[in-house]
Amino acid sequence: MSPLEKIDLAEKLARFDERWSPRIVAELNGQDVKLAKLEGSFVWHSHVDEDELFLVLQGKLTIELRDGRVELGAGQMLVVPRGVEHRPVAEGEVHVLLFEPAGTVNTGSVRNERTIDDPQRI
Amino acid sequence: MSPLEKIDLAEKLARFDERWSPRIVAELNGQDVKLAKLEGSFVWHSHVDEDELFLVLQGKLTIELRDGRVELGAGQMLVVPRGVEHRPVAEGEVHVLLFEPAGTVNTGSVRNERTIDDPQRI
Numbered sequence: 001m002s003p004l005e006k007i008d009l010a011e012k013l014a015r016f017d018e019r020w021s022p023r024i025v026a027e028l029n030g031q032d033v034k035l036a037k038l039e040g041s042f043v044w045h046s047h048v049d050e051d052e053l054f055l056v057l058q059g060k061l062t063i064e065l066r067d068g069r070v071e072l073g074a075g076q077m078l079v080v081p082r083g084v085e086h087r088p089v090a091e092g093e094v095h096v097l098l099f100e101p102a103g104t105v106n107t108g109s110v111r112n113e114r115t116i117d118d119p120q121r122i
Numbered sequence: 123m124s125p126l127e128k129i130d131l132a133e134k135l136a137r138f139d140e141r142w143s144p145r146i147v148a149e150l151n152g153q154d155v156k157l158a159k160l161e162g163s164f165v166w167h168s169h170v171d172e173d174e175l176f177l178v179l180q181g182k183l184t185i186e187l188r189d190g191r192v193e194l195g196a197g198q199m200l201v202v203p204r205g206v207e208h209r210p211v212a213e214g215e216v217h218v219l220l221f222e223p224a225g226t227v228n229t230g231s232v233r234n235e236r237t238i239d240d241p242q243r244i
Binding site for chain 1: 125126127129131132149150153155172173179185187189190192197198199200202206221223
């Protein structure tokens with residue numbers, strides 16, 4: 001036993017089913033580790049001040065970019081630098097781990113019905 | 123195709139075999155994402171200014187702490203806060219992903235033959 005919390009990704013993923021609604025599972029050095037379930041197409045957006053890392057845990061995720069696309073499977077990741085417009089597209093259900101600065105908003109500088117300002121910590 | 127680099131964790135891990143020698147595979151927001159192969163016991167150490175995340179990709183890793191221990195399998199992670207003494211112990215070969223501030227030294231405030239000041243980027 002220890003006072004530090006072991007974080008089991010599968011157990012955390014089982015706690016929610018909502019798509020495009022990242023949950024915070026760890027915080028360190030001013031950064032958040034988030035888990036999200038994705039399905040279908042998200043919105044085009046960019047983050048002014050935040051680089052964003054996507055690590056696919058399950059499924060196939062395409063990150064569309066204005067000048068190309070990157071297809072990611074389980075065990076593959078991509079860093080989208082600040083300022084780079086991107087649109088995640090999930091073929092079926094996709095589970096991802098995100099690393100990004102605390103306070104990063106999922107839709108970046110775009111605001112719409114998918115914007116989540118205050119993600120839940122689980 | 124895209125100018126952004128897809129990072130395949132298995133492909134990166136296949137590029138080196140050295141134990142206790144983290145490689146940098148991505149950099150974002152002043153943080154490094156590293157991969158390491160661990161086997162056996164490391165040294166007790168702590169990091170003065172850096173929280174450190176261990177995500178186990180393969181194998182069984184025990185993080186010994188002065189007041190307990192945490193056992194991690196694949197898909198499980200732990201954040202060791204700055205200042206907390208810890209000693210990773212790997213049962214057999216273990217593959218881990220580390221997330222920590224750029225410049226974090228593997229042995230923290232301890233310096234010995236296992237200290238690596240300038241990890242390779244792969």
